[in-house]
Structures are given as structure tokens and as C-alpha cells.
Amino acid sequence: xxxxxxxxxxxxxxxxxxxxxxxxxxxxxxxxxxxxxxxxxxxxxxxxxxxxxxxxxxxxxxxxxxxxxxxxxxxxxxxxxxxxxxxxxxxxxxxxxxxxxxxxxxxxxxxxxxxxxxxxxxxxxxxxxxxxxxxxxxxxxxxxxxxxxxxxxxxxxxxxxxxxxxxxxxxxxxxxxxxxxxxxxxxxxxxxxxxxxxxxxxxxxxxxxxxxxxxxxxxxxxxxxxxxxxxxxxxxxxxxxxxxxxxxxxxxxxxxxxxxxxxxxxxxxxxxxxxxxxxxxxxxxxxxxxxxxxxxxxxxxxxxxxxxxxxxxxxxxxxxxxxxxxxxxxxxxxxxxxxxxxxxxxxxxxxxxxxxxxxxxxxxxxxxxxxxxxxxxxxxxxxxxxxxxxxxxxxxxxxxxxxxxxxxxxxxxxxxxxxxxxxxxxxxxxxxxxxxxxxxxxxxxxxxxxxxxxxxxxxxxxxxxxxxxxxxxxxxxxxx
Numbered sequence: 001x002x003x004x005x006x007x008x009x010x011x012x013x014x015x016x017x018x019x020x021x022x023x024x025x026x027x028x029x030x031x032x033x034x035x036x037x038x039x040x041x042x043x044x045x046x047x048x049x050x051x052x053x054x055x056x057x058x059x060x061x062x063x064x065x066x067x068x069x070x071x072x073x074x075x076x077x078x079x080x081x082x083x084x085x086x087x088x089x090x091x092x093x094x095x096x097x098x099x100x101x102x103x104x105x106x107x108x109x110x111x112x113x114x115x116x117x118x119x120x121x122x123x124x125x126x127x128x129x130x131x132x133x134x135x136x137x138x139x140x141x142x143x144x145x146x147x148x149x150x151x152x153x154x155x156x157x158x159x160x161x162x163x164x165x166x167x168x169x170x171x172x173x174x175x176x177x178x179x180x181x182x183x184x185x186x187x188x189x190x191x192x193x194x195x196x197x198x199x200x201x202x203x204x205x206x207x208x209x210x211x212x213x214x215x216x217x218x219x220x221x222x223x224x225x226x227x228x229x230x231x232x233x234x235x236x237x238x239x240x241x242x243x244x245x246x247x248x249x250x251x252x253x254x255x256x257x258x259x260x261x262x263x264x265x266x267x268x269x270x271x272x273x274x275x276x277x278x279x280x281x282x283x284x285x286x287x288x289x290x291x292x293x294x295x296x297x298x299x300x301x302x303x304x305x306x307x308x309x310x311x312x313x314x315x316x317x318x319x320x321x322x323x324x325x326x327x328x329x330x331x332x333x334x335x336x337x338x339x340x341x342x343x344x345x346x347x348x349x350x351x352x353x354x355x356x357x358x359x360x361x362x363x364x365x366x367x368x369x370x371x372x373x374x375x376x377x378x379x380x381x382x383x384x385x386x387x388x389x390x391x392x393x394x395x396x397x398x399x400x401x402x403x404x405x406x407x408x409x410x411x412x413x414x415x416x417x418x419x420x421x422x423x424x425x426x427x428x429x430x431x432x433x434x435x436x437x438x439x440x441x442x443x444x445x446x447x448x449x450x451x452x453x454x455x456x457x458x459x460x461x462x463x464x465x466x467x468x469x470x471x472x473x474x475x476x477x478x479x480x
Contacts, residue, residue: 084210085113094199095187095189096113096115096185097185098124098185099183099185101182102129102182105129105134107125116163116164120163124163127162133155142200143170144169144171146168163187164189168188168199169186170185170196171185172203172204172207174207174210174211175207176212184207186203186206263310266306267307270310274304312443312444319451324454326371326451326455328367328368329367333359333406334363336365336373337395337397337406353387353389355394356395358397360398363398363404364404365404375473378448379471379473382445383409383410383412386410388411388413391410391412393408393411394407395409404474407472408470409470410469414468415461415469416465423445424448425442455476459473460474
């Protein structure tokens with residue numbers, strides 16, 4: 001074969017062979033790549049749709065949050081409902097917005113916006129509270145026009161005709177802590193406004209926020225109502241208390257005036273009786289026998305007792321009314337105690353009592369001399385009265401940086417615990433077998449307490465039946 005011809009044949013065959021060899025796998029790879037490209041395009045389309053849906057949801061959430069932010073700061077339900085009536089969601093295809101608040105399935109408030117006919121709102125509320133709708137809302141389920149088309153066409157037609165909603169609508173429950181507090185209706189007259197899922201998303205977000213806001217608003221209103229009621233009650237009680245205090249004050253003033261008048265009259269009469277009795281006792285009106293003289297002496301003793309009682313009553317009355325102001329001075333406590341003890345030497349000797357005084361030299365007592373002397377005198381008098389023969393009495397006085405403390409302890413019959421709070425009342429007598437024979441007018445401790453309190457001091461009692469009693473008075477120093 002000619003060499004040139006051979007070269008020509010090879011030149012034709014070799015490229016064709018190479019082409020055939022290369023073309024077969026290339027076609028297979030091309031189909032695979034086409035399939036992958038198609039798959040990528042489909043996935044990209046799906047992703048784009050999801051992105052659009054997410055953007056739409058974000059737009060919805062942003063819009064609803066903006067609307068909610070305009071309602072949330074309002075703490076009155078009426079204002080919340082008024083603002084609800086201004087809500088506009090037509091950018092999402094929603095032309096009807098209805099809100100009904102419920103209490104035990106009964107409507108208590110409502111708000112409508114958009115294309116709801118004003119003259120039909122009462123009828124709309126009645127229709128929306130149909131048993132079919134309410135029962136599903138209480139199960140936290142939504143009711144849509146599509147569902148009503150299948151289950152309750154008659155109810156669907158009523159809603160559309162009365163509310164004038166020509167296309168899709170959804171009814172969503174307002175639930176808070178598993179309690180249905182109302183319903184939200186969103187509807188549209190726009191053809192192909194969006195998917196039912198979009199309406200459901202809007203209804204879900206809006207109803208959740210509204211349920212929270214309305215519950216908080218109602219709680220706030222209840223709180224405010226309770227606070228107003230409480231304030232009103234406090235005002236009434238305060239006024240009642242002021243009236244009661246005024247009445248008590250009037251009664252106290254009347255009592256003070258009465259006691260003062262009676263006491264002065266008694267003292268005048270008793271002074272006259274004592275004067276005449278003293279003249280008879282001293283024989284200045286003629287001589288009398290010893291027996292008559294003894295009787296007159298008894299009269300004088302009893303008159304003195306009555307005068308003491310009247311004076312004590314007057315002192316208590318004056319201290320309580322504030323007409324007597326204590327005039328504190330610095331008193332040597334030991335000298336005061338010794339002077340009071342000297343007044344009882346005859347009684348102490350007669351009963352063979354042991355009296356011990358413990359008072360450091362220089363102990364000072366800042367008090368009104370006359371009244372603090374009478375107070376301690378009464379305490380020591382009681383200790384002597386209620387301590388049996390050969391008993392013991394301990395008198396102690398001491399100074400602290402801010403006060404002076406005086407204690408009078410006896411080994412007498414003691415005071416029952418149930419009587420301790422009553423012993424400072426006027427005319428109170430202990431109901432105790434060992435004290436019934438002891439005579440007293442029941443005013444001594446009453447005066448003691450008022451004198452101590454008038455000095456802004458304190459008085460304490462510690463007692464044990466059959467073992468004795470300790471009275472402690474604490475008088476603050478003048479500088480305090």
C-alpha cells in the first residue's frame with residue numbers, strides 16, 4: 001500500500017476512533033451533570049420559597065410587635081379595646097378584625113375594626129358565641145371558614161352574611177394559663193390574599209400577645225379597684241377611729257370633770273367634818289367622857305383615810321388630764337429612801353420586819369420630789385401590808401448611764417399571774433384568801449404607775465405566790 005495512502009487512512013481512522021472513544025463516557029457524564037443541575041435548581045427554588053416565607057413571617061412578627069407595642073403600655077381595658085379598633089392589617093390581606101372578651105362564656109367587652117358593619121356587631125357576637133365555636137375554642141383549637149364549610153355550613157353562611165366576610169376567615173382562642181378569656185376573628189374579602197397558613201400564623205401570634213396584655217390589664221384594673229376600695233376602707237376606718245377617739249376624749253373629759261368636782265366637794269365636806277371632830281376630841285366644845293373621845297378619834301382616822309383617798313383620786317385625775325407637769329430635780333436617792341422608811345418605823349417594829357436598804361452613796365434620782373416620794377411610799381406601804389410577821393423587805397437603788405432604778409422586794413403573799421395586769425387599775429383588790437383581811441382603797445398602785453409614766457419611766461412587776469413580789473421602777477435621767 002502506498003505510504004501516502006496509509007497515512008491518509010490513519011489520519012481519518014485515528015481521529016474518528018478517538019472521538020468515538022471519548023464521546024461515549026462524555027455523554028454519560030453530561031446526563032449526570034444535567035440531573036445534578038436540575039436538583040440544585042429545585043432545591044434552590046425550595047430554599048427561595050422558604051426564605052420568602054421566613055421573610056414574610058418576620059414581616060408579620062415585626063408588624064404585630066409594633067402594633068402590640070402601641071397597646072401594651074395602656075393599663076386600662078377600655079383604652080386597649082379602643083386601640084384594637086385602630087389596628088390595620090390590610091397589608092397582609094386582612095380586612096376584618098374582631099375581638100370579644102369572655103367571662104364564663106358571656107361577653108364582657110368587644111372591639112371591631114376594618115370592614116365589620118357597625119349595626120351588626122351585636123348579632124356578630126351572638127353568632128360567634130355559638131356552642132360549636134366556643135367548645136372548640138375552649139379546647140385551644142382554631143375554627144376556620146374551611147372547617148365550617150365541612151361541618152356547619154349554616155353557621156358559615158350566618159357569619160359571612162352578617163359580618164360581610166366574602167372569603168376566608170379564622171377564629172382563634174385567647175388563652176391564658178389554660179383559661180379561655182376570649183376570641184379573635186381575622187377575615188378577608190380580598191381574593192387570593194395569602195395562604196391559610198399565613199392567617200393562622202398571624203392569628204396565633206396576635207392572640208398570644210393579646211391574651212397576655214388583656215390579662216395583665218385586667219389584673220392591673222382589679223389591683224387598682226382593690227387599692228381604691230382599700231383606701232376607701234382605710235378612710236372610713238380612720239374616720240371611725242377618729243370619731244371613737246373623740247368620743248373617748250369627751251367621756252374622759254367628762255369623767256375628769258366629774259371626779260374633780262365630786263372630789264373637791266368631798267374634800268370640802270370631809271375637811272369640815274374633821275375640823276369639828278378635832279374640836280370635840282380636844283375638848284374645845286366641852287368635856288366628853290373617854291368612850292365618846294375614843295369614838296371621835298375613830299371618826300378622825302376614817303376621815304383622814306377618806307381625805308387621803310380623795311387626794312389620791314385628784315392626783316390621778318390631774319396626771320391623766322395633763323394638768324400636772326412633773327418638775328424633775330436631782331434627788332439624793334439614799335436620803336429619800338431613809339426618809340420614807342422612817343415614816344413606817346412603827347409598822348415595821350410592830351410586825352418585826354427586817355428591812356434592808358442597798359443604795360450606794362451619791363446615787364442620784366431625777367424626779368419630781370413630791371410625786372416620786374408618794375410613789376415609793378405607796379410601794380413600801382404595800383410591801384409592809386402584804387408581808388407576814390418577821391418577813392423581809394429589800395430596798396435597792398442604783399444608777400445606770402441613762403436612768404435610776406429603784407426596786408422594792410418583799411417576802412409576802414405574792415400576786416397571781418392573772419392579776420398582775422390588773423393591779424394598776426383604780427379600786428382593784430386582789431381576790432386572795434390572805435389579802436381579804438387587809439384593808440385598802442385600791443388607788444396606791446394606780447397612782448404609782450401614773451407617776452412613773454408621767455416621768456417617762458417604766459414599771460415592772462415580778463411575783464410568785466407564797467414567795468413574794470418585786471416592784472421595779474426605772475426613771476430616766478433629766479438629760480434623757
